[in-house]
Amino acid sequence: MNARQTDSGEPHITNTAVDCTAEYLIQIGILEGDLNLTLRVEPPDDDAPLAAAERRLARSLLHRWRAEADAWGMTDPEPLPVRWTPSRRVASAGEYVPAGSGTDTIAGTFLRLRPRRRLVVLGNAGSGKTVLSVLLTLELLARRLTQGEDDVPVPLVLSLESWDARRQSLTDWLVDRLRQDHPGLPPVDGVHPARRLVLDRRVLPVLDGLDELPEHRRAEVLDALNAGLDGMGDAVLMSRTAEYERLDQEGKGLRHATVIESLPLRPDEVASYLRSARPPARAAAWARLLETLRKEPSAPAAWALTSPLMVWLVRRSYEHHPADPGELVDRKRFPTRADVEAHLFDRIVPAAFPPRPPDPGRLHPPRTWDAERAGAWLSYLALLLSRREESELAWWRLYAAPLPRLLALPALLAAGILLSLVIKAGMSGYTEDSPLGDLSVTWEVSGGVVFAAIARSVTASWFGQRIAEPRRGANPLLFIHALRSLDRNSRAGPQVRLAALVGGPALVVLLLVLYVFVSPDPVLVWFSVGGVLPVLLTIVYAAPADTVDAATPDELLRGEQSALVTTLTLVAPLIGAGAGAFFWLGGSDGWRPAFGGWAGASAMFVLLSPWSRWVLAKCSLAATGRAPWSLMAFLRDARAAGLLQLSGGTYRFRNRRLQEHLAGRRAQERGEGVGSSGTEPDRMPALADSSHFTAERTVDRYHLRGRSRRLPLAHWAVLGSLFGVFVVRFTVSGQWQDSAAWLALLFLPLIGAVITVTGLLLPRQRLELELTRNGGVTSVIGRRRRSYEWRHVEEITVRRAIIRGRDARFYALQVRLHAGAPRPPRRSRMGEGWYLILPLGLSSRVDPQLGTALADFAGPRWTSPSGGR
Numbered sequence: 110m111n112a113r114q115t116d117s118g119e120p121h122i123t124n125t126a127v128d129c130t131a132e133y134l135i136q137i138g139i140l141e142g143d144l145n146l147t148l149r150v151e152p153p154d155d156d157a158p159l160a161a162a163e164r165r166l167a168r169s170l171l172h173r174w175r176a177e178a179d180a181w182g183m184t185d186p187e188p189l190p191v192r193w194t195p196s197r198r199v200a201s202a203g204e205y206v207p208a209g210s211g212t213d214t215i216a217g218t219f220l221r222l223r224p225r226r227r228l229v230v231l232g233n234a235g236s237g238k239t240v241l242s243v244l245l246t247l248e249l250l251a252r253r254l255t256q257g258e259d260d261v262p263v264p265l266v267l268s269l270e271s272w273d274a275r276r277q278s279l280t281d282w283l284v285d286r287l288r289q290d291h292p293g294l295p296p297v298d299g300v301h302p303a304r305r306l307v308l309d310r311r312v313l314p315v316l317d318g319l320d321e322l323p324e325h326r327r328a329e330v331l332d333a334l335n336a337g338l339d340g341m342g343d344a345v346l347m348s349r350t351a352e353y354e355r356l357d358q359e360g361k362g363l364r365h366a367t368v369i370e371s372l373p374l375r376p377d378e379v380a381s382y383l384r385s386a387r388p389p390a391r392a393a394a395w396a397r398l399l400e401t402l403r404k405e406p407s408a409p410a411a412w413a414l415t416s417p418l419m420v421w422l423v424r425r426s427y428e429h430h431p432a433d434p435g436e437l438v439d440r441k442r443f444p445t446r447a448d449v450e451a452h453l454f455d456r457i458v459p460a461a462f463p464p465r466p467p468d469p470g471r472l473h474p475p476r477t478w479d480a481e482r483a484g485a486w487l488s489y490l491a492l493l494l495s496r497r498e499e500s501e502l503a504w505w506r507l508y509a510a511p512l513p514r515l516l517a518l519p520a521l522l523a524a525g526i527l528l529s530l531v532i533k534a535g536m537s538g539y540t541e542d543s544p545l546g547d548l549s550v551t552w553e554v555s556g557g558v559v560f561a562a563i564a565r566s567v568t569a570s571w572f573g574q575r576i577a578e579p580r581r582g583a584n585p586l587l588f589i590h591a592l593r594s595l596d597r598n599s600r601a602g603p604q605v606r607l608a609a610l611v612g613g614p615a616l617v618v619l620l621l622v623l624y625v626f627v628s629p630d631p632v633l634v635w636f637s638v639g640g641v642l643p644v645l646l647t648i649v650y651a652a653p654a655d656t657v658d659a660a661t662p663d664e665l666l667r668g669e670q671s672a673l674v675t676t677l678t679l680v681a682p683l684i685g686a687g688a689g690a691f692f693w694l695g696g697s698d699g700w701r702p703a704f705g706g707w708a709g710a711s712a713m714f715v716l717l718s719p720w721s722r723w724v725l726a727k728c729s730l731a732a733t734g735r736a737p738w739s740l741m742a743f744l745r746d747a748r749a750a751g752l753l754q755l756s757g758g759t760y761r762f763r764n765r766r767l768q769e770h771l772a773g774r775r776a777q778e779r780g781e782g783v784g785s786s787g788t789e790p791d792r793m794p795a796l797a798d799s800s801h802f803t804a805e806r807t808v809d810r811y812h813l814r815g816r817s818r819r820l821p822l823a824h825w826a827v828l829g830s831l832f833g834v835f836v837v838r839f840t841v842s843g844q845w846q847d848s849a850a851w852l853a854l855l856f857l858p859l860i861g862a863v864i865t866v867t868g869l870l871l872p873r874q875r876l877e878l879e880l881t882r883n884g885g886v887t888s889v890i891g892r893r894r895r896s897y898e899w900r901h902v903e904e905i906t907v908r909r910a911i912i913r914g915r916d917a918r919f920y921a922l923q924v925r926l927h928a929g930a931p932r933p934p935r936r937s938r939m940g941e942g943w944y945l946i947l948p949l950g951l952s953s954r955v956d957p958q959l960g961t962a963l964a965d966f967a968g969p970r971w972t973s974p975s976g977g978r
Contacts, residue, residue: 158295158296158297158298158302159297159302159305159306159309159311161295162294162295162296162297162302162306163263163302163306163311164254165293165294165295166263166287166291166294166306166312167250167253167254167263168254169291170246170250170263170264170265171247171250171251171254173755174243174246174247174250174266175247177243177754177755178243178244178247180748180749180750180751181240181243181421181751181763186385186386187382187385188244189237189240189374189382189417189420190374190375190378190382191237191240191241191244191371191372191374191417192371192372192374192375193215193230193241193369193370193371193372194369194370194372195367195368195369195370196229196231196350196368196369196370197370198231198350198354198370199229199231199350199353199354199357199362199368200357200368201366201367201368202362202364202365202366202367202368215241215245215248215369216245216248216249216252219245219249219345220249220252220261222367224341225341225342225343225365225366226313226343226344227338227342227343227344227345227346227363227364227365227366227367228344228345228346228366228367228368228369229345229346229347229348229353229362229363229366229367229368229369230242230345230346230347230348230369230370230371231347231348231349231350231353231354231368231369231370231371232349232350232370232371233349233350234349234764234765234766236371236372236373236416236417237371237374237416237417237418238317238347238348238349238371239317239347239763239764240417241347241371242266242315242317242345242347243266245264245315245345246264246266246315249261249262249263249264249313250263250264262310262311262312262313262343263306263311263312263313264312264313264315264345265283265286265287265312265313265314265315266315266317267283267286267314267315267316267317267756268316268317268318268500268501268756268761269316269317269318269319269321269322269330270318270321270322270499270500270501271286271501271756272330272333274326274329274330274332274333274334275329275941275942276941278333278336278337279314279333279334279336279337279338280304280307280308280337283303283307283312283314284303284304284307285303287301287303287306287307287312288301288303289758290758291303310341310342310343313343313344313345314343314344314345315344315345315347316334316344316345316346316347317347318347318500319331319346319347319348319352319353320348320349320352320353321500321765323498323974324352324972324973327352327356327361328356328359328361328972329904331356331361331362331363332361334346334363335363335364338364344363344366346363346366350370359969373415373416374414374415374416374417374420375406375415376402376403376406376411376414376415377402377403377406379402379411379414379415379420380399380402380403382420383395383398383399383402383420383423383424384399386424388428391430394427394430394432394433394434394435395427395434395435396435397434397435397438398410398423398434398435398437398438401438402414405438408438408440409440409443409444409445409446409448409449410437410438410443410449412446412449413437413446413449413450413453416450418764418766418767419449419450419453421751422453422454422456422457423437423453425457425460425461425751426453426456426457426459426460427456427460428460429460429463432456432460437449437452451770454766454767454770454771455774457752457767458480458483458484458487458752458771459480459481459484461480461483461747461750461751461752462477462478462479462480462483462746462750463480464477464480478737478743478746482734482737483743483747484771485734485735485775486735486736486737486743487747487752487771488771488772488774488775488778489730489735489736489775490502490736491762491767491768491769491771491772491775492771492772492775492776493507493510494762494768494772495768495769495772497509500761500762500765500768501756501759501760501761502744502753502759502760502761502762503662503758503759504662504665504666504723504726504740504741505577505578505579505665505669505719505722505723507723507726507727507730508577508722508723508725508726510726510730512729512730512733512735513722513725513726513729513730516725516729517725518836520725520729521716521833521836521837521840522836522840522845524716524721524840525712525716525836525837525839525840525841525845526840526845528708528712528716528840528841529554529840529841529842529843529845532554532705532708532709532712532841532843533843535704535708536701536704536705536708551842551843551844552842553688553701553702553705553706553709554705554706554708554709554712554841554842554843555709555838555842556688556705556706556709557681557684557685557688557705557706557707557708557709557710557711557712557713558709558710558712558713558834558837558838558841558842559709559838560639560640560643560684560687560706560710561643561680561681561684561709561710561711561713561714562713562834562837562838563640563644564643564644564647564648564680564684565647565713565714565717566830567644567647567648568644568647568648569830571609571648577719577722578719579665579666579668579669579672579719579758580650580668580669580672580673580719609645609648613641613644613645614645616637616641617637617638617641617642617645620633620634620636620637620641621633621634621637624637629694631690631691631692631694631695632691634687634690634691634694635687635688635690635691636687637687638683638686638687638690639683639684639685639686639687639688639690639691639706640687642683643680643681643683643684643687643710646679646680646683647676647680650672650675650676650679650680661755661758662741662744662755662758662759662760663741663745664758665758666720666723666741669718669719669720669723670720673714673715673718673720676714677711677714677715680710680714681707681710681711681714682707684706684707684709684710685702685703685704685705685706685707685708685710686703686706687706688702688703688705688706689702689703689706690703708841709838709841709842712837712841713834713837713841716837717833717834717837727740744760747760748760751763752767801815801816801817801873802814802815802876803815804958804959806958806962808882809881809882809883810879810880810881810882811878811879811880811959811962811965811966812877812878812879812880813876813877813878813879813959814875814876814877814878815876815877816873816874816875816876817873817874817876817948818868818869818873818874819868819869819871819874820865820868820869820919820950820951821864821865821867821868822865822917822918822919823910823912823917823918824861824864825861825865825918826917826918828857828858828860828861831857832857832858835853835854835857836854839853839854874890874891875889875890875891875892876888876889876890876947876948877889878922878946878947878959880962880963880966880967881966882966883899884898884899885897885898885899885900885901885902886899886902886905886924886946886966886967888922888946888947890947890948893936895933895937895944895945895946897924897926897933897944897946899967899970901926901927901930901931902924902925902926902927902930902967902970903925903926903927903970904924904925904970904972905922905923905924905925905946905963905967905970905971905972906922906923906971906972906973906974907920907921907922907923907949907953907955907973907974908920908921908923908939908943908953908974909921909953910923910939910945910948911939911940911941911943912939918951919948919949919950919951920948920949920950920951920952920953920974921939921945921946921947921948921949922945922946922947922948922949923939923943923944923945923946924943924944924946925942925943925944926942926944953974954974955973955974960973
């Protein structure tokens with residue numbers, strides 16, 4: 110502000126504002142005199158929306174991983190003193206870094222790596238790899254959000270188990286996970302910013318669980334990772350040392366990467382950490398253990414507590430009175446390190462679910478879980494995962510447990526009969542007026558079931574096996590989002606998708622035009638409104654969870670419920686409207702047929718939905734004591750207690766060792782053994798010992814020949830789907846009231862049994878397998894011969910047979926070929942780029958002599974299904 114005297118003697122005031130905002134001017138208040146403004150106009154920043162989405166993502170991840178770190182006690186009262194050093198077992202192809210300690214050193218060192226930021230963190234089970242990754246993630250996020258280092262990428266911690274490297278590139282997988290786990294990011298140019306964030310390399314993949322994959326998948330994942338990172342991509346990879354070392358020796362390691370190993374914790378550092386973390390009132394209880402850590406570093410308890418996992422276990426297990434941590438130094442009870450670790454694993458579940466005193470002052474007091482029952486529930490879930498060789502616990506896969514599958518048919522019959530009573534009560538007046546009586550209800554409800562079954566069948570063909578996954582939260586108003594998800598998750602080719610999305614609506618319009626202007630036949634309206642249009646909408650709103658999906662299992666469940674409600678209020682009424690229009694345009698009453706068609710279609714959509722399978726799994730497991738009734742609440746509390754962690758829309762045990770321990774305890778209680786592949790024994794008889802097979806082995810040739818019974822099983826998948834539809838129609842339409850109609854239920858199972866028995870009774874089928882050292886692999890099945898040269902073979906292993914997109918329910922020796930290799934006939938295709946060599950049976954176990962021959966002749970191409978090469 111400048112002031113000068115005027116000729117009249119009054120001061121003349123000039124106010125000057127340079128490069129300010131309207132908000133600043135408003136805050137100035139009342140001005141006197143002239144106001145001179147100098148404003149700087151900058152061109153719009155095209156990256157501003159993307160930067161806003163990036164900041165939103167970073168804040169979301171920071172809140173999430175802070176919660177995880179708090180649940181695991183990583184930063185309370187201070188971070189664990191996890192140390193690391195350049196690996197002595199795996200050479201670094203990237204920049205050499207000095208040894209250090211603390212996540213701040215790792216974060217700074219990682220950011221200084223040039224020209225590629227690629228880091229591999231190795232260590233034994235429970236050595237602190239996960240601790241390092243989480244604390245490194247928190248440090249990178251804090252640098253970006255609080256210290257203004259905008260060049261720091263946003264770390265995205267992911268489990269490699271969710272990546273199917275054969276179907277998805279690294280970019281597509283990262284984009285899908287961003288869309289699934291963070292659907293609320295602000296859009297950029299009207300679409301989700303996931304692809305822009307990945308392509309602009311604003312996210313850093315932090316990948317865990319490489320060692321938890323089957324061995325035949327580890328190499329292909331690393332190959333896909335190297336290809337996806339291209340020349341300058343950044344990544345952080347965690348793995349157990351032995352597994353990664355074996356891959357690196359085969360030339361499959363992460364290229365241009367700096368390799369470090371987490372070191373065991375020092376007993377004196379552990380003692381200092383526990384001293385600062387213990388409650389002050391329990392200093393005397395911890396004194397004996399802390400003294401042992403300082404003075405006897407070779408004691409079993411001291412050796413056990415060199416692992417960050419064990420430090421967390423001991424802290425949680427002995428946090429409250431009357432638990433005495435001094436008992437761990439008793440060498441009579443715990444003579445070895447393994448004894449100490451087993452005891453800590455046994456104590457963690459009771460410590461995670463302590464009894465809580467009543468709190469009458471709260472309207473909703475915290476839920477109390479019985480520790481013994483909680484341990485039994487977690488052990489059962491861990492055993493289920495171990496049997497399937499998985500680590501991600503998904504609520505929609507619980508239906509695959511033995512008990513829910515056993516109860517599926519009785520539950521479907523009971524639910525269908527109950528719905529039929531409700532439908533009959535709603536249409537009771539109509540049956541009295543109709544000359545057909547109850548038969549009219551039967552046909553109208555059956556029509557709705559059939560049209561809904563057709564819509565569901567087309568949807569299953571469109572999405573394949575993903576039809577069993579939870580659907581995205583369906584909003585009828587967000588039709589464009591639904592179309593994007595529909596296109597991404599389709600199993601159909603681009604020409605089929607285009608024809609369906611364009612030709613389907615055109616067919617609806619054409620049929621209505623024909624009715625109005627050409628032939629007023631009510632069948633045209635029924636077929637268009639009640640047939641074609643519901644099929645199109647079912648496909649659109651049955652898309653698996655994707656772009657507008659949720660980031661937690663609870664939100665995934667709510668999305669499935671939302672999709673089911675949308676189906677019942679949008680698709681099912683159209684089926685009923687088509688039936689009603691047919692009768693109304695024909696001069697009859699259309700309201701009752703419309704209600705019957707809607708009721709039948711609704712019953713079909715509900716009873717065969719992922720939600721109903723989830724309800725069946727939860728209720729059956731809870732009724733038998735295998736899981737709690739409030740399963741989702743229990744899993745949330747187990748995560749809050751640090752036993753589980755979130756992995757997108759699924760849960761995982763915090764550590765694989767914890768899962769294996771709980772699964773082993775459950776198996777011991779049932780008198781079973783748990784190995785790497787579940788409960789199957791490791792030993793199997795050799796095929797050469799069978800009277801139907803002979804094996805010849807020379808230096809350059811292995812020849813197996815014999816005859817085997819046929820066991821047709823692939824048809825059961827198709828018959829099972831048809832049988833489900835038949836049961837729904839049989840029950841909800843009221844046909845169950847006719848005792849003779851129950852015999853019709855046996856028709857489809859009888860057909861399946863006849864096909865299977867016929868295959869068994871046929872003469873034994875000729876089977877031959879020949880391996881040559883310089884030639885390749887040749888098989889003979891009946892009259893068909895298949896040959897593959899070794900120079901064309903990329904990998905050979907045992908996998909589940911997939912025939913025409915369906916699980917054939919048996920295992921087969923299969924081969925995957927290089928890109929330029931000649932392709933076998935279509936009948937040899939097993940899906941996902943694999944081709945049939947020889948069927949092996951109902952088990953993935955390989956004959957010992959055959960496995961030895963494959964390892965010898967196929968060399969590194971052979972991948973044993975048990976995990977060894």
